[in-house]
Amino acid sequence: MAPDPAALPNFLPSAYPVNDYGPIMKGMAIGGLGIFHVFLAQFAIGGGFLLFWFEWLAQSGREPLARRLIDSVFRVLIFLSFVLGALTGVGMWLTSIQVSAPTIGLMVDEFHWIWATEWIFFWIEVVAGYAFFRYGDRLSGRERLTLLAIYSIAGFGSLFWINGILSWQLTPGGWVTSGSIWEGFFNPTFWPSLLFRTVVCLVLAALGAAIVLNALPGFSREERERLLHQLSPFFLPMLAMPILGAWYLAAMPADSRGWILGGSMVMTMFFNIAAGSSALIGGYGVIALWRQKNYMNGATATLLAAIAFGATGAGEFIREGARKPYSVRETLYSNAITPAQVASLRETGVLATDPYPLRDASDYPTEQLREGRLVYRNLCSVCHTIRGANALDALMGDWAIEQKRLNVAMLQWTEGFMPPFAGTAEELEALVQYIAWEHKHRPAAWPESRDPAVFAEIREALKRAGPHPAPRAQELAGSEEAR
Numbered sequence: 320m321a322p323d324p325a326a327l328p329n330f331l332p333s334a335y336p337v338n339d340y341g342p343i344m345k346g347m348a349i350g351g352l353g354i355f356h357v358f359l360a361q362f363a364i365g366g367g368f369l370l371f372w373f374e375w376l377a378q379s380g381r382e383p384l385a386r387r388l389i390d391s392v393f394r395v396l397i398f399l400s401f402v403l404g405a406l407t408g409v410g411m412w413l414t415s416i417q418v419s420a421p422t423i424g425l426m427v428d429e430f431h432w433i434w435a436t437e438w439i440f441f442w443i444e445v446v447a448g449y450a451f452f453r454y455g456d457r458l459s460g461r462e463r464l465t466l467l468a469i470y471s472i473a474g475f476g477s478l479f480w481i482n483g484i485l486s487w488q489l490t491p492g493g494w495v496t497s498g499s500i501w502e503g504f505f506n507p508t509f510w511p512s513l514l515f516r517t518v519v520c521l522v523l524a525a526l527g528a529a530i531v532l533n534a535l536p537g538f539s540r541e542e543r544e545r546l547l548h549q550l551s552p553f554f555l556p557m558l559a560m561p562i563l564g565a566w567y568l569a570a571m572p573a574d575s576r577g578w579i580l581g582g583s584m585v586m587t588m589f590f591n592i593a594a595g596s597s598a599l600i601g602g603y604g605v606i607a608l609w610r611q612k613n614y615m616n617g618a619t620a621t622l623l624a625a626i627a628f629g630a631t632g633a634g635e636f637i638r639e640g641a642r643k644p645y646s647v648r649e650t651l652y653s654n655a656i657t658p659a660q661v662a663s664l665r666e667t668g669v670l671a672t673d674p675y676p677l678r679d680a681s682d683y684p685t686e687q688l689r690e691g692r693l694v695y696r697n698l699c700s701v702c703h704t705i706r707g708a709n710a711l712d713a714l715m716g717d718w719a720i721e722q723k724r725l726n727v728a729m730l731q732w733t734e735g736f737m738p739p740f741a742g743t744a745e746e747l748e749a750l751v752q753y754i755a756w757e758h759k760h761r762p763a764a765w766p767e768s769r770d771p772a773v774f775a776e777i778r779e780a781l782k783r784a785g786p787h788p789a790p791r792a793q794e795l796a797g798s799e800e801a802r
């Protein structure tokens with residue numbers, strides 16, 4: 320069931336301008352930055368715990384060498400998380416508002432105070448981190464530990480708060496019917512996602528510290544071995560990963576899980592990459608490093624960190640991909656249209672809400688092609704490009720014109736991870752003509768196609784497809800068969 324549209328902020332699909340990133344599809348522009356950002360942020364959060372642990376080892380006399388490692392790791396941590404983390408973080412806000420202001424707008428609107436809380440935690444993390452960086456060597460042992468504890472708790476807190484918002488996008492849970500912020504926040508994937516990410520944080524921090532340790536001059540091999548062994552317990556939580564992963568999958572909606580476990584080739588491949596990489600890192604960390612007390616040199620640590628980066632990328636891709644066709648499940652499609660709007664947009668047209676002209680309008684020989692380009696921009700371009708990533712030309716350029724019409728009209732049946740087509744029959748024909756024109760490499764002359772019989776056919780196909788997303792549509796079809 321979809322939430323009451325009247326309760327949602329009234330964003331029209333194209334109330335805000337969108338940016339075109341050329342061959343990079345829009346979703347990828349956010350995702351690409353997001354992978355860097357998540358990787359750095361998780362490293363910084365795990366780093367807080369790791370530094371606290373090492374500071375405690377140093378102060379309790381268990382490991383006198385720890386103090387030297389702390390100061391070097393901290394410098395790397397500050398650089399990576401404060402400089403690169405901030406750049407990628409701000410970059411994500413920029414791309415998010417350029418790609419889908421309604422999605423990020425809905426997130427801010429629903430979770431106003433939670434965002435505020437998250438930002439305060441982040442602010443505390445930055446202040447504590449900077450204070451430690453600047454004054455750490457002048458502070459007493461107790462003050463150092465306190466500052467690192469504040470840094471770690473604030474870092475973990477920012478993960479805690481953002482995790483509720485991000486997992487809500489995939490599994491909004493009881494929020495969908497009740498509208499309760501806390502039901503949305505502590506949604507079905509909140510805990511598996513939080514615990515999973517926490518494990519990743521610890522592992523990334525340990526790998527980062529191992530790289531720094533190997534790069535530091537002035538340690539003997541034996542001293543490095545001792546410190547590495549102190550790092551090795553940070554890999555132990557990886558033993559819980561298969562269980563956390565299974566819990567995460569079990570908490571997802573069945574169709575999302577289906578894409579990952581064989582339904583979509585790309586997503587299944589990424590799932591296997593993420594699982595295989597994690598098994599490799601976990602196996603190495605737990606068996607070679609912790610049990611057998613082997614030495615991990617800089618090259619191995621760097622290689623494992625690179626693999627962890629790949630696994631993070633694959634994991635984020637899966638998390639984003641499994642949500643399709645939604646950016647907020649049951650509530651908002653990836654192209655910023657709500658499920659409730661589909662039926663009315665089929666009457667009024669999606670272009671009626673789009674006040675933004677084409678940047679290169681004079682390149683199109685007819686008004687219909689301009690319209691087609693605009694329909695593509697509104698309904699398809701968040702997940703497709705014409706000739707770049709996930710290119711419509713490659714996917715459907717070759718199809719006969721009737722097949723193009725039919726499959727676009729039945730979009731949610733063509734692939735369940737696409738939303739239903741949300742425009743009029745005339746707009747659909749304009750889109751199909753536009754894709755055909757692109758396929759012929761934009762000839763200077765192109766006939767307009769305004770045959771009423773064709774429009775009637777398309778209208779019929781749209782009606783057959785229904786305005787619902789695939790699972791709901793199948794459910795309805797099933798109940799009709801039963802009758």
Ligand code: HEC
Pocket residue numbers: 643644645653654695698699700701702703709711714715726727730733734736737738740
């Ligand atoms: C939520 C994201 C999303 C949106 C929005 C979307 N698509 Fe897709 N579409 C995909 C994905 C993912 C694929 C799978 C690509 C693949 O198989 O390589 C796909 C595949 C396709 C295919 C190939 C289907 C097949 O079975 O071979 C066509 C045609 C297509 N899309 C057309 C469109 C058109 C036209 C629009 C806009 C009206 C659109 N899509 C909107 C995500 C989307």
